[in-house]
Amino acid sequence: MAYADVRDGWHPTVLAGTLAAHLALLAVAATALHVSSKRGDRKAEAVVALFDGAQAAPAAEVSPPPEAPATNPRPLPSPEPERPPKTSSVSEHGEGEPGEPVAVDMPASVGPQLALQVPELATGDTLSLPPQPAPMRPPPEAAHDALSRYATVLRSKIMAWVPRGRRKEGQVLVRFRLDRGGRLLEAEIARSSGDVQFDRTALRMVRQAAPFPPPDVAIPEERLDFTIPVRFH
Amino acid sequence: MTIIANHLRLALISSCAIAPIAANAQDSTPIEAIDVVSGQSSESIVETPITGTRLERDSLARKQASTSDTAEILADIPGVSASSGGGFSSMPAIRGLSEQRLTVLVDGFAIDMACPNDMNSPLSYTDPQTVSSISVLTGIAPVSSGGDNIGGVIAVESTPPQFAIMGNTLLTGELSSFYRSNGDGFGGAAKLTFATDSLSATYTGSYIQSDQYEGGEDDGLVRSTEFAKTDHTLALAWQHATGLVQLKGGIQRSPYEGFANQYMDMVDNKSWFLNGSYDGYFDWGDVELRAAYRDTDHMMDFLEDKQPGAMPMNTEVHSFDGSVKLSLPLSMHETLRVGAEYHDQWLNDYWPPVEGNMMMGPGEFVNVNGGKRDRAGAFVEWERHFSDRLSAIAGVRYDRVTMNTGEVKPYGTSMMQMADVMAASAFNAAQRKRTDDNWSGSAVIVYELSDIAALELGYAHKARSPNLYERYSWGRGSMASRMIGWYGDGNGYVGNLDLKPERADTVSAALGLGDDKAGWSLRIAPYYTRVNDYIDGAFVQEFTDMMGVPTGFVQLQFANQDAEFYGVDVSGAVELGEGRPGNSTRLTGALSWLEANNLSDGGPVYRQMPLDVKLGISHHSGALELAADVEWVAEKTRVDATRNEPRTDAYALVNLGAAYTIGGVRVSLDIENALDTGYALPLGGVSLGDYRATGGLRPVPGRGRSINVGLSTGF
Numbered sequence: 050m051a052y053a054d055v056r057d058g059w060h061p062t063v064l065a066g067t068l069a070a071h072l073a074l075l076a077v078a079a080t081a082l083h084v085s086s087k088r089g090d091r092k093a094e095a096v097v098a099l100f101d102g103a104q105a106a107p108a109a110e111v112s113p114p115p116e117a118p119a120t121n122p123r124p125l126p127s128p129e130p131e132r133p134p135k136t137s138s139v140s141e142h143g144e145g146e147p148g149e150p151v152a153v154d155m156p157a158s159v160g161p162q163l164a165l166q167v168p169e170l171a172t173g174d175t176l177s178l179p180p181q182p183a184p185m186r187p188p189p190e191a192a193h194d195a196l197s198r199y200a201t202v203l204r205s206k207i208m209a210w211v212p213r214g215r216r217k218e219g220q221v222l223v224r225f226r227l228d229r230g231g232r233l234l235e236a237e238i239a240r241s242s243g244d245v246q247f248d249r250t251a252l253r254m255v256r257q258a259a260p261f262p263p264p265d266v267a268i269p270e271e272r273l274d275f276t277i278p279v280r281f282h
Numbered sequence: 283m284t285i286i287a288n289h290l291r292l293a294l295i296s297s298c299a300i301a302p303i304a305a306n307a308q309d310s311t312p313i314e315a316i317d318v319v320s321g322q323s324s325e326s327i328v329e330t331p332i333t334g335t336r337l338e339r340d341s342l343a344r345k346q347a348s349t350s351d352t353a354e355i356l357a358d359i360p361g362v363s364a365s366s367g368g369g370f371s372s373m374p375a376i377r378g379l380s381e382q383r384l385t386v387l388v389d390g391f392a393i394d395m396a397c398p399n400d401m402n403s404p405l406s407y408t409d410p411q412t413v414s415s416i417s418v419l420t421g422i423a424p425v426s427s428g429g430d431n432i433g434g435v436i437a438v439e440s441t442p443p444q445f446a447i448m449g450n451t452l453l454t455g456e457l458s459s460f461y462r463s464n465g466d467g468f469g470g471a472a473k474l475t476f477a478t479d480s481l482s483a484t485y486t487g488s489y490i491q492s493d494q495y496e497g498g499e500d501d502g503l504v505r506s507t508e509f510a511k512t513d514h515t516l517a518l519a520w521q522h523a524t525g526l527v528q529l530k531g532g533i534q535r536s537p538y539e540g541f542a543n544q545y546m547d548m549v550d551n552k553s554w555f556l557n558g559s560y561d562g563y564f565d566w567g568d569v570e571l572r573a574a575y576r577d578t579d580h581m582m583d584f585l586e587d588k589q590p591g592a593m594p595m596n597t598e599v600h601s602f603d604g605s606v607k608l609s610l611p612l613s614m615h616e617t618l619r620v621g622a623e624y625h626d627q628w629l630n631d632y633w634p635p636v637e638g639n640m641m642m643g644p645g646e647f648v649n650v651n652g653g654k655r656d657r658a659g660a661f662v663e664w665e666r667h668f669s670d671r672l673s674a675i676a677g678v679r680y681d682r683v684t685m686n687t688g689e690v691k692p693y694g695t696s697m698m699q700m701a702d703v704m705a706a707s708a709f710n711a712a713q714r715k716r717t718d719d720n721w722s723g724s725a726v727i728v729y730e731l732s733d734i735a736a737l738e739l740g741y742a743h744k745a746r747s748p749n750l751y752e753r754y755s756w757g758r759g760s761m762a763s764r765m766i767g768w769y770g771d772g773n774g775y776v777g778n779l780d781l782k783p784e785r786a787d788t789v790s791a792a793l794g795l796g797d798d799k800a801g802w803s804l805r806i807a808p809y810y811t812r813v814n815d816y817i818d819g820a821f822v823q824e825f826t827d828m829m830g831v832p833t834g835f836v837q838l839q840f841a842n843q844d845a846e847f848y849g850v851d852v853s854g855a856v857e858l859g860e861g862r863p864g865n866s867t868r869l870t871g872a873l874s875w876l877e878a879n880n881l882s883d884g885g886p887v888y889r890q891m892p893l894d895v896k897l898g899i900s901h902h903s904g905a906l907e908l909a910a911d912v913e914w915v916a917e918k919t920r921v922d923a924t925r926n927e928p929r930t931d932a933y934a935l936v937n938l939g940a941a942y943t944i945g946g947v948r949v950s951l952d953i954e955n956a957l958d959t960g961y962a963l964p965l966g967g968v969s970l971g972d973y974r975a976t977g978g979l980r981p982v983p984g985r986g987r988s989i990n991v992g993l994s995t996g997f
Contacts, residue, residue, distance in 0.1 A: 200313045209614045211318050213667065214326035224310055239310075243445055243479060245521045249563030254316075256565050257611065271309065278315035 195265035196272055203275060206261055210254040219244050220280045221251040227273045233259035239276055251279035323736040323794060324673040324728040328665060331728065332738040332792035333421025333807050333851075335359050339414055344909075344939070346410040347460035347992025348952050350469060350490045350509075353405050356436065360851035360872040361420040361807070363891035365770065365965040366982055368539035368548060369492055369509035371406040373768065375965070376420050377809055378847040378878045378890050379433030381768060382749050383784070385423065387437045389530060389557060392428070394627040396578040396599035398649065398751050400768035401541060401548045407534055408438050409488045409513055411458050411471035415439045420851065421790040421807065422740030425677040425724045426607070426619050429659040432744040432786035432813060443482040443519030443528060444475050452477040456996040464954075464988030465507070467492030482519040486532075488512065494540065494587070497983030499960030504983050505587035506540035506547060506971025525562035525569075531555065538585055542982045543770030543967035546582040546595060553578040567610035570621075574603045587971045593642060595649075595765065598630045619663040619677070629653040629750050633765075635693060641761060644694050647702075649757065649765075651688035653750040658682050671730040678723045683747035683783070686715040687754045692762070701759040709756040709779075716753065718783045720745035738792040738807075748781040752817055752840045760825050763837050769888060770967025770982070771925045774837040775819060782842050786813040801857025808850040815842035818880060818887070821924055834926055834979070845887050849876025858899075865903045872896045877920065888922035889965050891915075892930075907950075909939040918964045928968060928981040933961035935984075941992075950992040958987040 219242030226234045236255045238248045255277070264273060323331040337355070345355045353364040353372035364372040365380060373380055382395065386404040393404035419427065419435040427435045446452035452475065459470035469490035476483050491510040494503055515532030532555055539548040555576040562569040582595040607621035631650040635643035663677030689710040692702035726740040755766040755777030763774030788811040796803030819838030826832050853872040874894045878887035893916035900909040914934045921927035936957050941950035966982030973979045 196311060200311055204313050204316065207313075208316050210611075211316065213673075214328055215318060241448055241479075243447055245524070245526055246561070246563055249524060253563070253565050253611075257614070272311055274310045275313050276310040277313040279318060280315055281318045 192265075192267045192269060192272070195267040199264050199268060200275065203258075203261055204277065207254050207258040207277065210257045212250050212254070215247075215250070215281050217244065217247070218281055219247040220278060221247050222276055222278050223251050223255050224274070224276045225255050226275070227259075227261060227264065229263060229270065229273070231259075231261035231263040233261075242281070247279075247281055250281075254279065322670070322730060323738070324667065324671060324730050327667075327673040327675050327726060327728045328424055328426070329417065330419050330421045330423070330726060330738060330740070332736060332794040332805055333361075333740075333790060334417065334419045337416045337418070342410050342413055342416070343458075343948075343994060344907075344941070344950070346458065346994075347950055347990045348462070348937075348954050348988075350409060350411075350467070350492070350511075351405075352408045352410055352413065352416070352438065353403075355410055356405075356416065356418060358872075358896070359418055359420070360805075360853045360874045361434075361849075361876075362418060363874070363894070363965060365889055366543065366963050366967065367403070367768075367770070368401060368406070368541050369507060370409070370490065370511055370536075371401055371403050371539065371541075371548075373400065373403050374405065374436060375889070375891070376418070376434035376436075377811065377849060377851075378876050378887065379786075379811070379813075380889065383431060383746055384433040385428035385431040385435045385437075387428065387435070389438070389440055390559065390572055391555075391557060391574045391576075391603050392625065393576065394578075394599055394601045394629070394655075395749050395751070396553075396580050396597050396629065397548075397582070398595070398597070398631060398755065398766045398768075399541065399544050399546060399582070401539065401544070401546075401582070402536075402551050402553070402578065402580055405436070405438070406511075406536075406551075407513070407553065408440065409471065409490065409511075411460075411469065411488050411490075412473060412486045412513070412515075413438055413440055414442055421738065421792060421809065422724050422726050422742045422788060424663055424675055424726065425661045425679040425722055425742075426621060426663045429623065429661070429679050429681040429722060430625075430657055430683065430720065430746050432746045432784055432788075432811075440515065441473070441484045441486055441517045441530070443484070443517065443521070443526070444477055445482050445519075445521055446477050446479050448479045450479065452482075454997065456994065458992065458994035460990060460992040462492065462988050462990045464985055465492040465495035480521045482517075482521070484517045484519075485515070486517070487514040495988070496986045497960055498955055498958045498986035501960045501983040501986065504542055504969065504972065504985075505975055506542045506544075506585060508585065509536070509539040511536040511539070524564060525560060528557070528559045528561075530557040540585050540587065540971065541770075542969050542971045543772075545588070545764055545772070545970055546593070547585040547588060548580070549583040549585065550581040551578070552580075567608055570605070570607040570609075572603070572605045572607075574601075576601045576603075588974050592636055593633070594636070595633045596631070600628045602626045615667045617665045619661070619665070621661050623657070623659045625657045625659075627653075627655040627750070629655075633693075640696065641698060642693050645691065647693045647757075647762065648690045649762075650750055650754050651690050653687040653754055654685060655747075655750055656684045657747075672727070673729075674725070674727045676723075676725040678721070681718075681720045681722070681745070681747075683718045683720065684716070685747070685750065685753060687750070690756055692757070692759075699759065702757050702762050705756050705758040705776075712779055714754070714779060716779070718745075718747040720747060720783050734795055734797045736794045738790075738794070740788075740790045742788045742790075743785070744788070745783045745785045747783045748778075748817060748840070751777060753777055753779055753781055755840075758822075758837075760837070764825075764835070769819075769925065771888070771927060772835045772968050772970055772973075772979075773819070773925055774825065774835070776822060776837065776839040778840045781817060781840055782815045784813055784815050784817055784842075786811055788812075802855065804852075804854040806850065806852050809848065811847040813845045813847070816845035816880070816887075817841070818843045818845065818882075819924060836924075836926065838924065843880055843882035845878060845880050845882075847876065847878040847887070849874065867901045868899070870896075870898045870900070880922070880924075883924060885923050886920035888925050888927055889967075890920065892918040892920070892932075892964055905943040907939075907941040909937075911937045911939075913937075915961075915964060928962070930962040930964045930966075930981055933959055933984075935959055935961070946997070947993060947995045950990075950994075952990040952992070954988045954990060955984070955986055960986070 221242040222240035224239040225236035350370045351372045353374040356362045356374050357364040361377050363375045417437045423435040455474040461468045471488035473486045489512045494507045497504050513534045517530040520527045534553045536551040557574040560571040578599045580597040603625045605623040610618045633647035659681035661679030665675045667673045692706050722744040724742040729737045767775040790809040792807035794805050820841035822837040822839050824832045825835045851874050855870045858867040878890045880887050895914045898911040917932040918930040935955050937954050938956050939952040961984045962981035963984045969980050969982045
């Protein structure tokens with residue numbers, strides 16, 4: 050029962066077992082990395098159209114809470130009629146990345162599409178117009194002023210929901226769309242911070258701040274689409 | 283059906299609509315960015331910003347070459363002290379409260395006591411080389427930070443997950459090593475992370491080893507201070523659309539750790555754990571699910587300095603921990619937190635017989651037989667920000683602690699073992715199941731008086747149930763009782779089935795002054811704690827040698843007494859000279875003063891740090907870092923007479939350090955105790971390792987001069 054020699058007491062079997070266990074764990078980790086890096090590549094290609102992927106994913110996946118607001122957009126404008134002629138390219142995207150964890154949901158993505166279509170009809174442009182119709186009619190001065198005033202209002206409303214006591218650093222870009230009543234049609238992460246906590250917190254700020262005051266009538270409906278960066282320091 | 287059909291249609295439409303969105307994203311009206319800055323004290327009230335401290339990796343890295351003992355690093359924080367144990371097992375005390383009176387969390391989980399001498403305390407499972415950050419709440423800890431404690435909170439985070447930037451992969455790591463001349467200590471650590479933007483795997487491993495150290499001046503070798511330990515952890519994390527899933531597993535093995543102030547040494551400690559957690563972030567709030575399992579096998583016996591002889595003592599512990607916490611924003615100013623926790627500890631403590639030894643044989647000594655300590659708790663906490671300047675947090679919690687244990691037995695039934703034989707039969711005949719209903723509450727207010735001044739006020743009532751050894755240690759023989767106790771005083775302790783939970787009321791105030799631009803800060807934090815039923819030791823008998831002469835050691839029984847603790851913590855910093863970018867000179871200072879009285883016997887409470895003053899100056903200039911620190915500790919005259927606690931003299935220590943970063947490698951050279959001052963550790967207890975070898979009893983001496991070299995790099 051002498052323990053004086055314990056300090057050399059590295060049992061080879063224990064050591065070997067420990068090493069083996071760690072190698073096994075590392076192998077698992079490496080496999081996970083391999084799988085995920087493959088996915089990562091795929092996503093990298095889709096970076097520009099980031100929200101597409103994200104959007105397709107949740108439809109197939111879970112993410113119930115984001116979906117909730119999606120019911121709101123329904124009662125809105127009157128938009129269902131138009132079906133853009135791009136189905137094929139879309140579905141390619143959509144299939145590509147199920148399970149992409151990156152950004153979020155946005156079932157309500159119908160919104161922007163509607164917005165685009167409405168002015169088209171209003172101005173009598175042809176339906177076959179390629180997908181860049183927005184800048185076609187810059188808002189007049191009055192609308193511009195009203196818009197910047199309104200943006201300030203939105204900012205201060207969202208700011209009121211700033212979370213407290215966050216410590217890490219990151220920057221999130223949130224994109225959201227309102228209807229004429231100031232109600233939130235959709236909100237999504239346009240650019241992730243890389244940290245799900247920040248992404249979700251920034252998104253929550255916008256959702257909690259809604260509904261907003263109704264926008265000035267001078268602001269054209271297609272301009273009710275906003276982006277706001279949220280920077281955590 | 284119509285609804286479903288409509289949903290389906292909507293889904294189809296939305297999928298059709300996907301592509302144009304991206305194309306038109308630039309049409310969005312940009313709004314000016316919002317900056318979320320948590321600079322103000324009142325904003326981070328849950329972390330008690332004025333009395334709370336957070337040590338980040340940087341400051342830990344500067345210390346890792348000098349000590350492998352996390353608690354010793356924490357002792358730099360005003361209000362925190364460390365009671366020496368083994369080389370990596372010091373026990374932290376916050377404002378005079380120590381041991382299980384504090385909540386100590388490692389990666390969010392409590393680690394149960396698994397030794398009658400508390401050798402493998404929670405912080406012994408951490409290594410300064412690999413710890414990522416440590417948060418310490420010295421003031422009023424909100425009830426959401428944990429139950430079953432009456433003091434502050436120490437939360438160690440080892441490896442928070444790292445992820446790559448969107449679409450990329452990340453490979454990053456750190457390597458470090460050190461050598462300490464005093465005791466020939468050396469060690470190293472490695473950390474490696476592979477990650478994508480959603481998956482992350484981190485391996486962390488470290489090894490440390492040291493021989494006995496030498497005291498300062500002519501204190502000579504301090505026996506039973508050697509140690510070795512290795513830790514390995516693999517952490518996996520998956521970040522998805524709404525949350526973060528983490529899975530972490532690891533092992534620790536310590537083949538030996540000497541304890542200068544205990545009769546026993548740790549001759550083996552093996553522990554493995556598996557932690558899982560989920561953090562979800564939803565519109566309605568945040569969700570936190572946690573579960574953990576830990577298994578520890580702990581063995582004590584004598585290392586070389588306490589040889590010859592043997593006395594194996596084994597402890598096995600299994601713990602399970604699970605919790606659910608919700609954080610619900612009620613309005614833009616209010617958050618409600620609710621949570622439920624469950625913790626289960628199972629402990630076996632048995633001492634195998636020593637062949638041919640009349641005292642320690644012929645059978646096994648069963649110290650704790652399947653002891654169980656289950657805790658179920660729940661809390662509600664409300665946080666409100668009344669204005670930009672005033673915030674408050676208040677909560678209540680309930681913890682139900684249920685304990686029970688099986689029958690016990692002494693080594694044998696000879697005449698020499700009669701004290702234990704009788705004690706065992708009394709213990710076995712007694713009803714041993716105990717249930718405690720503990721209520722706790724806390725309230726904190728933070729008020730920003732001006733741009734440079736903030737005030738933190740808090741009150742808490744907290745309760746802690748006795749641990750398994752306090753209630754269920756039963757041996758009354760001299761030797762059996764001297765095996766129990768984590769006080770380093772050489773006395774024997776007997777458990778007490780009738781112990782009640784400790785109940786503490788604390789008031790704490792703190793004034794924080796500071797101006798970031800002008801580069802100065804000052805914090806002053808007084809406090810008062812009154813503990814009803816404080817678990818202390820009551821005198822039972824004096825130990826005598828063969829000749830009937832008192833040995834100076836006594837037998838005590840755990841007993842509920844009343845105690846009070848009061849003091850003040852002060853800290854400050856001033857930026858000296860021009861602050862060119864990458865160039866700074868900083869003067870720091872800290873002072874902790876505290877007194878603690880046992881109101882039942884009228885004497886001081888055991889193991890309280892005397893006045894401690896620290897002054898430091900540090901200079902950074904590009905790649906060069908220089909530091910000089912002086913610590914002065916007053917004479918310890920307030921000692922616990924019940925335990926024959928030794929007095930210690932005043933002393934001053936000087937530490938010097940320099941570091942240079944070249945080619946991404948940081949090389950550091952520290953001279954610790956530069957003047958080789960000989961001194962006794964005020965919280966070190968008595969040096970039983972030396973006593974056994976030399977027959978002379980002295981307080982445990984502090985470490986003499988040591989030249990420490992550290993290397994670290996990251997990629």
